[in-house]
Amino acid sequence: MSDQQPYEPKIVAFLCKWCSSAGSDLAGVSRIQYPANATPITVPCTGAVSPMYIMSAFNKGADGVLVSGCHIGDCHYLEGNYLARRKMYLIMKLLEFIGVEQNRFRMSWVSAAEGAKFAQVITDFVGDLRPLGPQDKLKRAEIK
Amino acid sequence: MINLKDIRETARDMLAKGEARAVIGYRRGSRGMLAEPAFLTKPEEADELVWDPTCFHNLSLYLVHDRKHLAHAGKNSGGAPVAIIAKGCDARSIVVLMQEHYFKREDVYIIGVSCEGTGVVDERKLATHLNGVQASNAAFDGDDFVFTTAEGEKRIPAREVMADRCLECRSPYPKEHNLVFGEDKTGRQLEAPFAALDRFEAQGAGERWENWARHFDRCIRCFACRSVCPMCYCDECVVDSITFPVTTETTADEKASRIRWIERSAARSENITYLMTRAMHLAGRCTDCGECDRACPVNVPIRLLNNKMEKEAREQFGFEPGASIGGPSLVASFLDKDPGEFIR
């Protein structure tokens, strides 16, 4: 049998400062362990996540992209997550349409109180990405 | 049935009376049967105008050009509006441009033309149909197109050689207009909306990718799609690192902060990023005039990408691009009931 290590996907995680980044902090304070594959980029709000960020991350070699923010109704900026929900839906559909595996893009609502949920979201995402292997559809060729 | 004489008279009249600064319409092109855009400023030019199944250009592009020329020359439009011949899809483009404050309603006089029961011709379909025979003229005749060829007159049912977008068109009538010619046949159903898209989407993800990979590989990034699109009116495209409009307002800091979202090489990954960015940026703005698709020299089915966004917007958000001048924009608005099941 092969003793090959499973593929370790590279994930860029856009976390809103108020909920999901705080939720990620809570996972830390609670010492809930999860895979180290996702590198967080904290943004003020999911509403600030341009679809360009998603495409750019894939273009630069991300195997998966996560956008996580406050639950609907809880946005610190009132409406940012509503705007994000629509934009992210469209980019998700477009990615699917050209044949990018559905599991490569994910969105979640993780509140500041949901440390365990944050850990679970990352764990699940990594679990779903591993069997897909490297993402090379949108990845720029010269980036090895 | 539209009488070309009426269009010509309107144009002549408006130019003669100074009610329009110019009339943007179609005239017989220098290349065979195809119509080409015409920018008329003298009443006597009105007789050059044509209206036939080859009038596929979305002339609102030239409204954009006009505004840019004026802006570069430091002039304002000065009183009289520009009159423009607009099909249903073109008129919706004009509405989107007005939604985006690109020009004011009073700056444009819309001479609407209804496509009635047909639409415009798809050159590729026609070429196949005529089997290599050149046509020198095309004309509407009820539900048929009539082509003049060396072998005589050829009558073809329009739906056999019409562009897909026209077959699928939901509103072949320019709702926003100052004057309109032809009957409102909104509700005619030649093919289901998004039929071509649905056929493509019926494939599995793997097949879709294989198809797109071929298309994306072919793209030479000539930017014809962008050049021909009235919605791509930005002075500088976000994906560009080539053009750079340096104005008096451009600061050194701004010059330094060009984001290279994509590389210049026409590699597949960069082509994908460009075309997807374009689709995202046209979401809720594209009125399916089909010009990008037609202009593409390597036959990338660009329309499908825009169509996909249009379909999602319509089905999920109840959004119709160019529905009304005061209406919301797709990505700057939301509804409580927007889909959220995809979010974990």
Added chain:
Amino acid sequence: MSKKRTGVFVCHCGTNIAATVDVAKVAREMSGEDTVAFTQEYVYMCSEPGQESVVQSIKDNKLDSIVVTCCSPNLHEKTFRDNAQRAGINNFTCEIANIREQCSWVHADKAKGTEKAIKISRSVVRRVNRNLPMDAVKVAVTRRAMVIGGGIAGIQAALDIANAGIEVILVEKQATIGGRMLQLSETFPTLDCSQCVLSPKMVEVNRHPNIRLMTYSEVKEVAGSVGNFRVKVHKRSSFVDPDKCKICDHCTEVCPVVVPNEYELGLTSRRAIYIPYAQAIPASFTLDEDACLGLNPIRCGKCKDVCEAGAIDYDMRPVTTTEEVGAIVVATGFDLYGPENMPELGGGRVEDVLDGLQFERLISASGATKGHILRPSDHKEPKDVVFIQCAGSRDPAKHCAYCSKICCMYTAKHARLYKKHVPDGRAYVFYIDIRSGGKGYEEFVQRTMEDDDTLYLRGRVSKLYRKGGKVRVMGTDTLTGQNVEIDADMVVLALAMTPSKGTMEIAKTLKIGRDKDGFLAEAHPKLRPVESVTGGIYLAGAAQAPKDIPETVAQAGAAAAKVIALLSQATLSRSPLIAKVRRSHCTGCGMCVEACPFIAIRLEGGKAVVNEALCEGCGSCSATCLRAAIDVKNVTQMQIHEMIEACLA
């Protein structure tokens, strides 16, 4: 633009970071970054020597920006930004890379943790490279506070703030202030009378020149931010002019409508026109619109006929006002966990099974039975009373996971008070553990057990039901291992405390977070326990977590102190990280105007213009703009682009 000179300071946090992240390697990798001129690692960067060394290193190495890779920015961003300023560079050129909460604490594998820590640090170094020095925006402060909730927490906070010379608006949903404490009989561990302690405070609130009381009112909308909130308050119509009402009681004598009395928790009834309780503040009757036959002399009109003072006005309309305040204290209190959620304890449908608050009313001298303990079903004195602790608490599988904290104490109090009233009665208490931390608390419970001869049974109750005029309680005594069956005359459930319904609503209105149990979330569990995550909004009382009266009063005082400190400043610094338009790229399409949740952008001469006083820096505009013509300062698309690159390098 000349090249940045960034310093990177890698904190070990003792072993908190160093155990699972190779800090030396992080520092080494960062020194390879083009813009990094200096790196240092230290065991506790936030300690006095650590901070000093940051300041000194900035000066010695002529650094113009720093990245501290340490814990969450929520903890020490301010610390290190202050240090940057102390060292003479702009505080906005300092950023934190969080490699503890988001890395070392959650990844045991040192190689992988180190790799991630490097990516995080590198992305922040790249971000800082394009950070611009910035000055905080100064805004004037509205020197007025709002306290939401008129229970003991709200009353205390309002008094403390008002006594400092600051105007306070106290908003209460009910017709009187007083809240839950008003319903209590006597309080542990001193057994002093609740109303005797509270009533003078209520009177003081009413008379205080700096306090404006808005009862029967609710907060509907909040706009603005710290220092300058605009709050829409909706005052329901009471149909009685409190200034004219003489509380003569004639109206209730003629009112034909009878509804359950909320203040007595349904143990008694009241009329449609009523006063919640005799010493209500404001001292006035209220006409309950929902219960009234029709606010119309033709339909009924009896109360208006008999009111000699002419205080009743059927045409009184609800009023919505907008109040401007600089700070807000949320003290919206608790409700009890619904017994309907617990079929095993009767589901709220078994007669003579009361909750703790109902029992308080039953033993209160002002209550339904004038302080005589009589069970509701037949008004007989109960001789066997079972008290069940942890009803809904400490049960993660089915109910609330948390401990409601006060139930051990008030159950002991209930048992004592019961024995005082019914000396020949027998009291049983089912408990899981006794938690009696607090001054004089343990002694109080011990006395209940020993002096008052209360039988404490360690175990849970599995079932209770009505049987032959009694309530059969089936439980287990885990100390003897035997099943226990008691035929009780009355059962009292110490139901879990939950955040009040109003708390959930107000959290949504104010956009302040709640924890997993629905209580209001504090900004930091240890260091900022009375602040919400939103600047200028503070928390007090049981809306934040279950707590008893002394704790509530202490927290209310602390919240008041925070408010006083905030409102004592002439101006506040507002974050300058707000949107900025690149005019050369803006086409004036107006999408940002439409997307902005704060109506902070307008079109002027065909270009977007940001109102700096209104912009909150959320970035919705920048993600919507098709031309990257609008950006949030120091979180620009360019910066995010380079951070993405760094994460994937």
